[in-house]
Amino acid sequence: MPAPYSLPDMLERIYENQLALEAAIMELSLWAERQGGAHVDENIRGALKTIGENAGYIKQGLARLRAQNSN
Numbered sequence: 611m612p613a614p615y616s617l618p619d620m621l622e623r624i625y626e627n628q629l630a631l632e633a634a635i636m637e638l639s640l641w642a643e644r645q646g647g648a649h650v651d652e653n654i655r656g657a658l659k660t661i662g663e664n665a666g667y668i669k670q671g672l673a674r675l676r677a678q679n680s681n
Contacts, residue, residue, distance in 0.1 A: 624668075
């Protein structure tokens with residue numbers, strides 16, 4: 611069993627925070643779009659795309675790190 615505050619556990623929490631921020635930012639994007647802020651919405655969606663792309667990379671890295679720690 612991993613020790614409290616192990617690197618994989620800490621990184622998992624950072625990843626979960628990233629997903630929560632992504633959801634919150636999406637809500638803001640939808641609100642901006644409804645308010646007629648198309649330019650703002652486009653900028654937000656560009657940032658969300660980067661977050662989404664990085665989320666997959668982070669998740670794969672976490673899986674590899676956990677696999678290394680279990681050996």
